[in-house]
Amino acid sequence: MEKKRKQLRIFEIWRRLKKNRLAVVAFFILILLILTAVFAPLLAPHSYSQQNAKLANAPPSARHPLGNDRLGRDILSRLIYGARQSLQMGIIAVAIAATIGIALGTVAGFYGGWVDNLSMRLLDIYQAIPMFLLCVSLAAVMGPSLHNAIIALGIGIVPGYARIMRASVLTVREKEYIEAARAINASDARIILKHIVPNAIGPLIVQITMGVGSCILAGSALSFIGLGVQPPVPEWGAMISEARKVMREYPTHALYPGLCVMISVLACNLLGDGLRDALDPRLKN
Amino acid sequence: MARYIAKRVLMLIPVMLGISLVVLILIDITPGDPARMVLGAQATQEQVDELREELGLNDPLPVRYGRFLWSVLHGDFGTSLLTKRPVADEMLERFPYTLMLVTLGTLLSVLIGIPIGIFAAVNQHSWKDNAAIFLSLIAVSMPNFWFALLLIRFFGVRLRWLPISRVAVWQGWILPCATMALGLAALIARQMRSDMLEVLRQDYITTARAKGLADGRLIYRHALKNAMIPVIMVIGGIFGTSLGGSLITEVIFSIPGLGQYIMTGLYNRDYPVIQSGILIVSALFAVIILIVDVIFALVDPRIRLQYTGKAKRKAGKQVGKETQAIENF
Numbered sequence: 001m002e003k004k005r006k007q008l009r010i011f012e013i014w015r016r017l018k019k020n021r022l023a024v025v026a027f028f029i030l031i032l033l034i035l036t037a038v039f040a041p042l043l044a045p046h047s048y049s050q051q052n053a054k055l056a057n058a059p060p061s062a063r064h065p066l067g068n069d070r071l072g073r074d075i076l077s078r079l080i081y082g083a084r085q086s087l088q089m090g091i092i093a094v095a096i097a098a099t100i101g102i103a104l105g106t107v108a109g110f111y112g113g114w115v116d117n118l119s120m121r122l123l124d125i126y127q128a129i130p131m132f133l134l135c136v137s138l139a140a141v142m143g144p145s146l147h148n149a150i151i152a153l154g155i156g157i158v159p160g161y162a163r164i165m166r167a168s169v170l171t172v173r174e175k176e177y178i179e180a181a182r183a184i185n186a187s188d189a190r191i192i193l194k195h196i197v198p199n200a201i202g203p204l205i206v207q208i209t210m211g212v213g214s215c216i217l218a219g220s221a222l223s224f225i226g227l228g229v230q231p232p233v234p235e236w237g238a239m240i241s242e243a244r245k246v247m248r249e250y251p252t253h254a255l256y257p258g259l260c261v262m263i264s265v266l267a268c269n270l271l272g273d274g275l276r277d278a279l280d281p282r283l284k285n
Numbered sequence: 286m287a288r289y290i291a292k293r294v295l296m297l298i299p300v301m302l303g304i305s306l307v308v309l310i311l312i313d314i315t316p317g318d319p320a321r322m323v324l325g326a327q328a329t330q331e332q333v334d335e336l337r338e339e340l341g342l343n344d345p346l347p348v349r350y351g352r353f354l355w356s357v358l359h360g361d362f363g364t365s366l367l368t369k370r371p372v373a374d375e376m377l378e379r380f381p382y383t384l385m386l387v388t389l390g391t392l393l394s395v396l397i398g399i400p401i402g403i404f405a406a407v408n409q410h411s412w413k414d415n416a417a418i419f420l421s422l423i424a425v426s427m428p429n430f431w432f433a434l435l436l437i438r439f440f441g442v443r444l445r446w447l448p449i450s451r452v453a454v455w456q457g458w459i460l461p462c463a464t465m466a467l468g469l470a471a472l473i474a475r476q477m478r479s480d481m482l483e484v485l486r487q488d489y490i491t492t493a494r495a496k497g498l499a500d501g502r503l504i505y506r507h508a509l510k511n512a513m514i515p516v517i518m519v520i521g522g523i524f525g526t527s528l529g530g531s532l533i534t535e536v537i538f539s540i541p542g543l544g545q546y547i548m549t550g551l552y553n554r555d556y557p558v559i560q561s562g563i564l565i566v567s568a569l570f571a572v573i574i575l576i577v578d579v580i581f582a583l584v585d586p587r588i589r590l591q592y593t594g595k596a597k598r599k600a601g602k603q604v605g606k607e608t609q610a611i612e613n614f
Contacts, residue, residue, distance in 0.1 A: 022419075121299065122303075124296075124300055125299070125300050125303030125304060125307065128300045128301075128303075128304055128567050128570065128571050129304060129307070129529070129563060129567045129570075130525070130526055130528060130529020130530060130566060130567065130570055131526070131529070131530075132526075132529055132530045132532065133529035133530075133532065133544075133547070133563060133566060133567075134529075136532060136547075136548070136551070137311060137547075137551060137559065137563060138311070140551035140552070141311050141312075141314060141315045141551070142314070213426065217426070217428055220428050221428060221429075221430060221533055224428075224430050224533070225533065225536060225548070237428070237430075240428070240430065240431055240434065244434060247434060247437070247438055247442075248438075248442055251435075251438045254431065254434055254435075254438075255435075257431075258427075258428060258431035258434075258435075261427075261428050261431065262423070262426050262427050262428070262431075265425075265426035265427075266422060266423060266426035269422050269425060269426055270422065273422075
């Protein structure tokens with residue numbers, strides 16, 4: 001019975017989302033990107049690391065549709081494999097941040113009092129360091145690698161999630177059904193897990209969708225300054241950084257990876273916008 | 286009012302203490318020995334140990350924390366291990382560049398973002414509105430370092446109109462500022478649009494319309510003034526955040542600012558530079574946000590009340606108007 005109701009709700013959100021054509025397009029672009037990343041070895045026509053001096057900076061050809069980079073590697077294959085790194089950065093970093101943020105925000109919002117005060121003051125300190133500076137410092141300090149960049153991004157963006165979750169929990173806490181749950185002597189853990197979190201998580205879904213986009217963006221920036229994915233593994237930001245060396249002669253080398261980043265981030269933002277309207281139709285005008 | 290300001294200033298103290306602790310822990314978990322970094326690979330273990338002792342790196346964390354705070358309170362931010370110059374001096378030399386970049390960048394984004402936001406709101410539901418929203422979404426989604434490279438390639442290399450890395454002449458500031466303004470203008474436009482739409486639905490706007498006020502006058506005299514408050518908060522947040530976010534722009538256009546300084550420090554494990562650099566930039570950030578908030582408390586009595594305790598804070602019902610960092614890279 002309960003399961004059926006949940007399915008109905010998801011179906012309802014999807015029905016409203018479908019009205020927003022841009023959001024639907026964005027949704028399919030993201031699915032396509034994920035499939036590309038998962039099946040990269042099957043899709044990529046060539047190896048991402050095989051160099052070929054004869055083909056260095058070669059223009060597009062039938063064998064290499066987007067041409068070759070300055071070391072003669074196939075650009076298309078590198079873009080396809082690059083989706084793996086970029087999506088990992090976006091999705092895992094947000095997963096880390098959302099998990100910590102949800103836990104912190106729920107506890108702070110539910111218990112209130114000194115717990116709330118303490119965690120909010122800690123977040124104040126956290127947020128007093130400009131976020132990108134914090135991410136860069138963490139990534140530099142832990143040493144440049146994909147994993148460390150993901151951890152740095154994840155830790156860097158926790159406060160936003162925690163605050164949204166807390167604000168949402170504060171409103172849910174006052175609802176009648178929480179009082180009812182208390183009246184039947186439900187334990188705190190049960191109230192939090194069964195009633196508070198599922199009902200408070202709505203506003204966070206939009207933030208998570210858009211967060212994936214901004215983490216892809218920030219991750220590519222980290223790789224661009226050499227603090228993220230290390231060569232020869234391809235990542236879009238790192239590819240732009242590499243293409244910068246031949247920017248004068250072959251500007252298209254930097255064009256493709258930049259477009260990839262832009263399209264994926266744009267898709268996340270459009271879907272986020274669409275979801276916001278679909279989750280809460282009252283907000284729209 | 287004085288109480289509000291005093292309270293906010295006092296709240297800065299634990300924040301600053303916390304940041305300096307965070308920074309110290311950051312240095313602590315850094316792999317690689319700073320002393321080894323200074324002396325080079327050829328130095329003997331004894332020399333390294335000696336330098337570690339001299340720099341006080343062997344002391345436990347609380348001792349180093351106390352010492353760091355003590356010297357900062359005396360205005361001593363340490364000496365760069367690499368250049369052997371006081372960090373405070375070097376940062377003071379570089380600060381004008383970052384300030385210039387951030388100020389001009391924010392200014393440019395305001396000049397672009399606000400008209401676009403108003404334009405979109407006034408033309409709501411038309412193709413003009415949709416186009417403006419979509420363009421601003423694209424601008425937010427673009428990596429700004431990539432945009433910078435495209436600008437350099439087009440205006441610097443192809444057309445040869447603008448210098449690409451010489452901020453000695455004023456033309457050199459155009460491309461860096463355009464890079465900074467790209468995403469920020471879009472953020473401002475989006476905020477402006479939503480606040481404007483909100484205000485346009487209010488009763489006093491309907492009244493003004495009923496009086497027969499012309500559209501132009503209505504928007505500029507009545508709506509804009511009221512819609513600007515949240516927008517200015519966003520602008521304040523942007524200005525503060527950009528102090529830390531200008532890092533990539535500085536690196537690309539080789540502007541000798543604070544961001545670049547900290548980056549060099551990070552690459553070289555120059556820990557006094559990292560420590561004091563992050564602390565100073567964060568302090569600047571905090572002070573800017575404080576100034577913005579104080580200005581708003583002057584304008585809006587609701588915010589003031591929240592701190593002076595005359596109105597009991599109710600959970601979930603706070604006015605909650607504090608400038609927040611803008612989460613944009």
